[in-house]
Amino acid sequence: MVIKKKIKSWTVSDDYNSHRVDYWLKKNISFVTYPTLCKLLRKGVVRVNGKRAKNSTVLRIGDKINFTRIIQEEPSTDRKDKYNTKFAEFIKNLVVYKDKYKILLNKPAGLAVQGGTNIKLNVDIMLDSLKFNLQERPKLVHRIDKQTSGLLMIARSLNSSRYYGELFKKRKIEKVYLAIVHGKLKHKEGRIDFKIGKEKSLSSLTLYKVLDQNNELSFLVIKPITGRKHQIRDHFNSLRNHIYGETKFKSLDNSEFISNANDLHLHAYSLKFQEQDKSIKKIVAPLPNFFMATITKNRFENDLSKFDLEFTNSENFKLIKND
Numbered sequence: 001m002v003i004k005k006k007i008k009s010w011t012v013s014d015d016y017n018s019h020r021v022d023y024w025l026k027k028n029i030s031f032v033t034y035p036t037l038c039k040l041l042r043k044g045v046v047r048v049n050g051k052r053a054k055n056s057t058v059l060r061i062g063d064k065i066n067f068t069r070i071i072q073e074e075p076s077t078d079r080k081d082k083y084n085t086k087f088a089e090f091i092k093n094l095v096v097y098k099d100k101y102k103i104l105l106n107k108p109a110g111l112a113v114q115g116g117t118n119i120k121l122n123v124d125i126m127l128d129s130l131k132f133n134l135q136e137r138p139k140l141v142h143r144i145d146k147q148t149s150g151l152l153m154i155a156r157s158l159n160s161s162r163y164y165g166e167l168f169k170k171r172k173i174e175k176v177y178l179a180i181v182h183g184k185l186k187h188k189e190g191r192i193d194f195k196i197g198k199e200k201s202l203s204s205l206t207l208y209k210v211l212d213q214n215n216e217l218s219f220l221v222i223k224p225i226t227g228r229k230h231q232i233r234d235h236f237n238s239l240r241n242h243i244y245g246e247t248k249f250k251s252l253d254n255s256e257f258i259s260n261a262n263d264l265h266l267h268a269y270s271l272k273f274q275e276q277d278k279s280i281k282k283i284v285a286p287l288p289n290f291f292m293a294t295i296t297k298n299r300f301e302n303d304l305s306k307f308d309l310e311f312t313n314s315e316n317f318k319l320i321k322n323d
Contacts, residue, residue, distance in 0.1 A: 012063040015158050021048060022055040024065070027139070027158065032071065045069060088129035095130070097283050101160045101276055102153055103130055103138060106285040109149040109263045113140065123152065130154060142168045145230065147248075150177070150268025151285045160276070167273055168227070174272040176309060177222040177232060178287065180265035180294055181241040185210050185218055187318040192235045194322045196228055204228045206235045207314050211307050212300040217244060219300045221269075221309050232266060238322060244294065263290045270309070 016024050025037045025046070032040075044052045047066045048059065059065075097104035105123070107113070112122040127138045139161040141153045155161035167173045185208070192206040205225040212219040218241065224231050236243055244265040272282040287295075295302045 009064060009066045012059045012061055012065065014061050016059050017061045019059055020055065021046065021053045021057040021059055021065070024059055027137075029071065040067075040071070045071075087126045091123070091126040091129050096151075096285055098132070100156065102141075102155055102164065104271070104283050104285070105152045105154065107144065107149060107152045107268075108288060109147055109290075112146040113143040113152065119146075123154075127154065141165055144268050145233070145264075145266075147245075147264035148266045148268060149263075149285075149288050149291070151271050151283065152268070153271065163276055164273075171225070171227065172273060174270075175224060175227075175268065176270045176272075177224070178267045178269045178291075178304075179220045179222055179232070179236070180244040180291070180298075181218050181220060181236050182216070182244060183218065183241050184213055184215070185220075185239070185241060187320070189314075189317040191314065191317045191319050192239065193319060194235055194238050196231065196234045196238075200322075202228055204231050204235070206232060207311050207317060209308075209311070209317075214298055214300075217294075217298055219295065219298075221307065223311050223314075233264075239320070263288070265291055265294060267291055 010028065012024070016027075022034075022037065022041065025032075025041075026034055029037060038055060040046055041053060041055055045068050046053045047068065048057055049064050050066070053065075091105070094105040094107060095103055096106045107123065112119045114124045115122050124140060127140075130138045134156055136157050138154045138156050139158065141155050141161060141164045144150065144152055153164060155164055164173075188210045190208050192208065194200075194204060196202055196204050203226070207223040207225065208220050210218055211221055222232055228234070230248070233243055233246065233248060237246070245263050247264075267287055268285065269287075270282060270284045272280070275281045292302060301307070
């Protein structure tokens with residue numbers, strides 16, 4: 001039996017100063033699931049400076065992290081190696097941009113970013129295949145819906161993860177989406193200011209422009225200002241202009257809008273932000289084939305260079321509220 005990794009002890013570096021021990025474990029014991037790490041903490045297997053650690057134990061530079069028993073990675077098999085090789089090829093083919101700080105993937109619709117109930121294949125479990133010339137395992141910076149296609153940023157180091165994570169948290173990354181929705185929009189340019197979430201308690205703002213339309217569908221460019229969960233899908237559901245391929249938001253009064261499309265026509269098209277070297281970076285992800293096929297079928301303009309995808313005059317857009 002070949003054991004690939006044995007874990008005994010570490011000294012905490014300045015990268016993890018003031019971080020919780022469960023955060024350290026997630027980043028450094030990546031071959032063990034988070035629930036299993038929590039179980040090890042509960043059973044007293046993880047020690048900090050010789051004392052039992054809890055999830056909330058805060059680390060300081062120089063702290064010693066020990067385990068009361070060896071934690072080892074499951075031995076690989078030929079079948080598993082072939083499986084991982086297949087994953088490596090798949091995930092590398094999704095890369096649309098790479099530099100020393102980050103990797104940008106063009107995630108296909110239907111691929112989850114992280115694991116969950118009934119989710120086996122996801123981006124997170126394939127990140128070891130994106131190390132390229134670095135030793136450190138890449139890290140997720142943000143998430144997009146499983147059904148949504150498009151740009152997903154992966155940080156190549158802990159420091160980059162912190163930098164880009166702060167940009168997302170402070171809304172300093174400009175996200176632009178392309179979508180096809182049912183019906184015609186009442187206003188060609190709008191600012192959707194609807195409260196969403198539990199009991200409609202969360203303020204949220206979405207900008208949109210109609211790029212092309214016919215009697216059945218509209219092709220939109222969308223810029224979410226806030227970053228609420230399912231924000232874009234929720235907002236257009238509320239407008240009764242469901243995103244083509246929508247299956248999440250179904251109700252008795254909107255069932256006529258639910259399409260038979262196999263894929264959600266919502267695509268994270270571009271990210272624009274200030275890079276760590278202070279330059280301004282804008283990265284785009286080409287539309288998936290199913291999206292382009294719908295554009296062609298409906299005779300919409302398919303040359304994106306002919307559209308104004310910026311939102312420079314958004315203060316003049318029609319304000320749409322639900323309160």
